[in-house]
Structure formats: structure tokens, C-alpha cells
Amino acid sequence: MKLRFDDDAEAFRTEFRTWLASHRPSPEAMAAEPSVSTGHAPQWARDFTRKMFDDGWLVPGWPPERGGRNAGPVHTIIYMEELYKARVPRTTNVQGLGIIAPSILDYGTPEQIERYAMPILLGEKTACLGMSEPGAGSDLAALSTKAVRDGDNFVVNGQKVWTSGANYADFCFLFCRTDPSAPKHKGISILLVDMNAPGITVRPLPEIIHPENPDLNEVFLDDVVVPATNLVGQENNGWAMANGSLAHERGMVWLSNVLSVELALATLLEEAPAMLATLPAEERAVAADRIVQLQIDTVAARTLGYRGFAKLVRGGDAPEQALMKLFATELRQNVSLVAAEIEGTSAIEGGALVMDGTQSVDDPQGSWLEQYFHSFANTISAGTSEIQRNIIAERVLGLPRA
């Protein structure tokens, strides 16, 4: 066990920090055209993705031909920390870079990699993840969007919902049922579907925060013709691939969650002296204690994340990792709520959130109360907190299914 990063890791930090200082998008450019959907990549974001790819900083752990430099996992942690500190989003197309491109690289054909994965890495295309449906939320395997083989094509019919970024994305990584007679986990396939294909209708779902810039959408698919060459991996093997795809996220997503908590807490600690000074003396100690509890949990989130990470790096199991999504997203919510409560009545002011481009659309922003509402994006999506608790109880602790 050791607390500090090695010298070579700190040298790596300096190298990236220096690169970032001269190649980052300017705050002015980011604020002038903020990304308003996770499918939306403004020109500055496209240019920055391309520059990171060219210089081997897009996915440091990958080889140079895929935008990396074969960096180790500890270096990747440092890289993400530095981006976060600089207030530069690594990508505006979170699912595209984090899940979809890696999955196509893992399971796709050379043509699919050329047409779909590489354009994401080069900042030329964005992608959305077509998973949830009106009848398949937490029970994702119950999805019913149908793809029927017709010669060299699939014909797709159905409806997706909560599809982040679908209103701007160039293509969709679509989960659909190709064998209705198989058990529900065994009949699912993945198709790459161009979002401008005839038969696709996207209806944005304005959210409770920043309704003028919706990120979530309904996607209706009516007789959409998809070439069979766009089938990713083996037919009916989609569920297994879904678990593989999400594993890409599990390695590092804990860190994004923790960084989000740390930034929110740092902001709260900056504001705290002024906020506490306005409180009557008898209220101050109570408020201070609540801040202290958040501080303790924030350090706990970082150290718990490090513990799981250290095990993963060694190639072992890291049951702690299963806790991180639940812990960090609920903590992020709690930081906003406590901050709003300490802020007092003025917490109800707001309602005209202006994005400045420094954060991904799904990262809580705005006033503390807006951040609180916004934070439900993360306790509900990608497996609700309740599903996370079931997963922990069943898969990690081995409690029997009901």
C-alpha cells in the first residue's frame, strides 16, 4: 500500500498538463457553443477530439493507431484527473467514446470499425445507445424492438426511450430482438443504425432541468431497413456483448463519478464560509457538521475507488467497484441537496440554467437546487440505485434471487 503516485506517474501528469495547456479548447469557444446534448459535438469539441487522437491523448491506454499511447491504468487515472481539473470535457459524446466505439472495436468487422468506430475517435461522428424501451427499463432484457431478417437486410420496428443524444447522433448502437422464441437474454442482437435512415423518428423529451436543451429522446423505428452487414458480432449474442460493453465503462466510470463529487464539494467548501456567516449561530454548527459528513464521504469515495482499482489492475476481482456507482451518484445528489439547504431560501432562485460547455450535458450543473434535480440523471440511468443494490446483494454477496 502506498499513498503517493510514483515519479514516473507524476512526470506523465506534467507532460499531459503541458500538452493540455496549449491544445485545450478556449473557454470562450466552449461557452459560445456549448454541447447541448450528448449526441452533439460542437466544432471545438470535434477539433479537440481530433487533436487528442493525433497526439495519442484520446484514450491513453490504447495504441497510437487508435488515439492512445499504450499508457497504464494509473496514468489513465491521472489523465482523467487533469482533464477534470482543467474543466475540459474529455468528450461531449460520452456513450460514443466510452461504450460504443470500444464495443465496435471489440466485436465489429473491419468495415464497421472503419465506418463507425474510427469516425467517433476522429471527432467526425457521434453515436447514441439504443437500449431502454417503454416496457424495458431496469428489466432491459425484456426489450421488444424487433429486427426481422429480409434477404441482405434487417427490418426494424419498435420504440426506444431515454435515448441520450439521439436528437443529434449520427448513428445508433441499437439493441433489438432477433429471436422472439428464445429466452429473453438469448434472442437479442446489436445493429448499427444510421439515424437519418427512413422510418426513424426522434422525439426529444425535455427534462426537468434545461428543458430547452433536451438530451433524452424517444426513438420510433418503423420498417427501418438496416443492412445485415451492420450486425455487430454474432446474431442473438447481444446480451453478452452488452455486459462486455458496459465493462468498458466500469473500469473508469467510478473516477468520473468521484471527480464530479469532488468538484461539487470543493465548490461547496469555497462557498461555505460566506454561507455559514449568514446563518444564525445556533444553525452554524449543524450546517458545518453536514458539510463535514460530505467531506468524509468524499474522501471515502476516492479511497474506496482506489482500492477496487488496485485490485482490477492486478487482474483480480474487485467487488468494491460494484458499490461505486451507487455510492458516488447518491453522494453527488446529497452534496447538492445539503448545499442548497445551507444556502437557504435563495436556493429556490434560478431556472435559467446557462451551460458553459465545461461539463458534459449529463453532469449536474446550475444552482445547487438545479444540480440536485439534475443529479437524478445519474441515480436513475445506467441501472437505478435500487437495481445497483440488487446487483450488489445478488452478484457480490451471493444472496438468492427471490
Add this chain to the structure above:
Amino acid sequence: MDFEFTDDQHELRDNARSVLASACPPSLVRAVYEGDTAGVDGLWKTLVDLGWPAIGVDEANGGLGLTFVEVGLVVEELARVVAPSPFLATVTQFAALARETGAQGDWLTRVAEGSLTGTVATDGNVSAARVGDGWELRGEVRHVIDGATADEIAVIAITDEGPAVFAVERAAVTAIPLRTLDPTLPVATVSFDGVRVSGARVWASSDTTPDTAAVEMYSNSVAGAIERAMGEAITAMALSTVATCRRIFEITLDYAKMREQFGKPIGSFQAVKHRFANMYLAVEKASSLAYFAALTIAEDDPRRATAPSMAKASASECQRLLVTDGLQLHGGIGFTWENDLHFWLKRAKTTDFLFGSGPAHRARLAQSMGLVG
């Protein structure tokens, strides 16, 4: 940055666990609960023969020179079996204070060889006044761990010139054992009624300069040395609480998988599952913070000024949940004297209240973070 134990640390833990499985079975703990402390000395002799008290003592003083992380691993294993043992007070309190104050004499050597048990009396109203070339102590400290059995008591006293630390033979004080819920971690009220100390028994006063270079972090004061040592005691107590809670968690989890109602294991019900997920998170959080604090001590990182309080506060939150849910989920059987569960429940509570419960440490943190005046 690496938060995984080394192979040597894993081995130490595994060895300790296997030794304690036979050296400290539940029957030994139960005997102590029923007034028979005959097994306590034998257990201590076993630990001494294995060299455990020497783990954290530097090699110059006859120790193994390992870090506070290794000490912490042993503290955890002892807590897992609710061991009645002078290890905690001797190693993580008495020896820590001797080292940090730069005490003259062979105190640490004697701890390492197992020929001396000790404890620390703090948070009392003991005052010391100069008499001749020494000091005279007066006052009382309650809840001193092993206060009625340890060979030596290091006492933190107030003088006109600031805080001071003295070592007093137990035979020179009045120590009255207190009846408590957990007899395996005995505490006593220790009274100093004009006890005189001088020479090597004066560990730190305005006359002494603790020569631990790192005391500079606290402006090289006696108070700094005390704070550093108490950071170790607090962190060890947090580790102890967490390890006890982890055992409660394991025992309760096994029970929920085995106990059936309505034709199913009770652990298959979602209301129960979610409690387990929350308990698991509480244990892992507190455990991570406890080892973080241990690392700040092992590496003498500046964060050791606050990390022990964070660890103790998180351990406190952890035991509130684990004791409550551990007992609740056992139902009636966990409420009986015959079931061993209460050994862990009471130990978790006891270590929570010793060296400051959660609210006390959060209040300290609020001060050090500048949130309250």
C-alpha cells in the same frame, strides 16, 4: 498510489487469522463474559511468542520495523475474534506515545519483547506540578483501557507550562475496574493521588524536546507529539470497529442465506437485500478510510492531521448501521445470550465510544476545516 495490500501484508493477515482461529475461539470470549479470565494471559503469551507486539517497533529498539499498516492488520484480526488482549492499548496507545514523545529509556524495547503491557490515560483532569526535580500528579481519568491490569500507564496531564506526558507504574495509582457491557475490552477509573515521577518517567514536558523530526508538522510541540500518537490510537480504534463490523456483516449474511421463512431464505427478500447492500457499502467505506488514515501515518503524510478523525467518524457511522441491522436481521436468536453475536455487537459499540464517537470527531473536523470558529 496503490491501495492494495502487498503479498507480505496478505500473508501477515492470513497467518494472524489462522493463529487466532485456534488461539482465541468464541469459547474463550464466552468464558471472559462469564467471569473466567484465565485464558487471557495464555492468549497474550501466544501473541508475544509470535512477535506481534514488536511489529511496529523500530529495529533499533528490538522491533520488526514494519509500518502502521501492518499494525493495523493485526488490530483488525484481533477485533474479528473479539480478542481480550492488551495488544491494542500497549501497541497503539502506550508505545505510540513513547515513540512520538521521544521517551528516554527502554520502553519500546520492553514492548517489543512483550515484557511490558501499557495503556494511555487521556481526557481526564490530571494536573502535574513541579516538585523537586520531578513532578507530582493529581487527578482522575475514567475509561482507561486495561487501566486495572496494564503494567504501565502513560498519562497526559496539564501543567502550568502546557501539556506533559508521564509514565506511571500501575502499582502507584488507584485503578478501579468499571463494570461495562463488553468485559473483553476492560476499562478502569485511574486516580493519581500525589504520585511523584521523575527521570525517564517524564516522557514530555516543557523541559523536553521531542526529537522526532516530523513533529515539525505540529510546530515541534509536546502537543504535536501527543496529537500524532493519539492519531495512531484513534486510527487503531477505527480499524478495530470496522473489523468487528465486517464480522457482524459476514455472520449476518450467512444467517440470511440459511434462515428460511415463507419457504425461502430471508436473504431473498428485497427489503433484506437492500439492507445488506447498504451494510456492505458502510463497511467498505469505513474500511477504506481507516486504511487511508493508517497509510497517512505509515508514510507520515500531512493528511494524518485529519484522516484519523475521518476514519473514526466513518467507523462510527458504520457501526450504527451494522449493530442495528445485524441484530435486527437475526431476529430473536440474536437477542439471546447463548448466541455469540452479542460479543461483536458490544465490541463494536465499545470501540465506537472509546477515543471519541462520530460526533466528537466530526466536530474536530469542522474546526480544522475552518467551518466553525
